[in-house]
Amino acid sequence: MTKRIIAIAAATGLALAPAAAFAQTTSSGTASGSTTMPSTAPSGSATGGTAGSAAAGGTSATTLGIGATSTESGTTSNSLSTGGAAAGAKTQEKSKVHETGQGELKGQSKAQAHDGGTFSKSRTKTTVDEGGVESTTRSMSHVPGEKPVKSTTTIGTTTGQ
Secondary structure (H helix, E strand, C coil), X not given: CCEEECCCCCCCXXXXXXXXXXXXXXXXXXXXXXXXXXXXXXXXXXXXXXXXXXXXXXXXXXXXXXXXXXXXXXXXEEEEEEEEEEECXXXXXXXXXXXXXXXXXXXXXXXXXXXXXXXXXXXXXXXXXXXXXXXXXXXXXXXXXCCCEEEEEEEEEECCC
């Protein structure tokens, strides 16, 4: 079987599928997440992804990951997109995508911002193989003296083969 791998490391495309979203808010922090619903693609195809954000006291962080796989006539095509952004006094963002050598794509994005003891962070991990797409996003914000606000979103889709 011939495999064709496409890796895209960009924070676009999440709006391509219907999404469910939720948010959790305290007086000083917010964490939210979004999950793309499994596709109604033909048998042998799957799409899915997650996204999340957190904000507190002038800091914010957002990450997302989305992937797709399709197999037709013995050829599998996989794609993965991931990215993140942070805003605040001190920020850090990091995204990477790699192929495992077995036709699987793995991507991870991290974003965090902090200002003294106040911080926001988000991390998304996404895996795509010929069997489907799995993605998890964890986000958290914290203000000193208050409980952290946390959010986790996870999705797993299969190709239905």
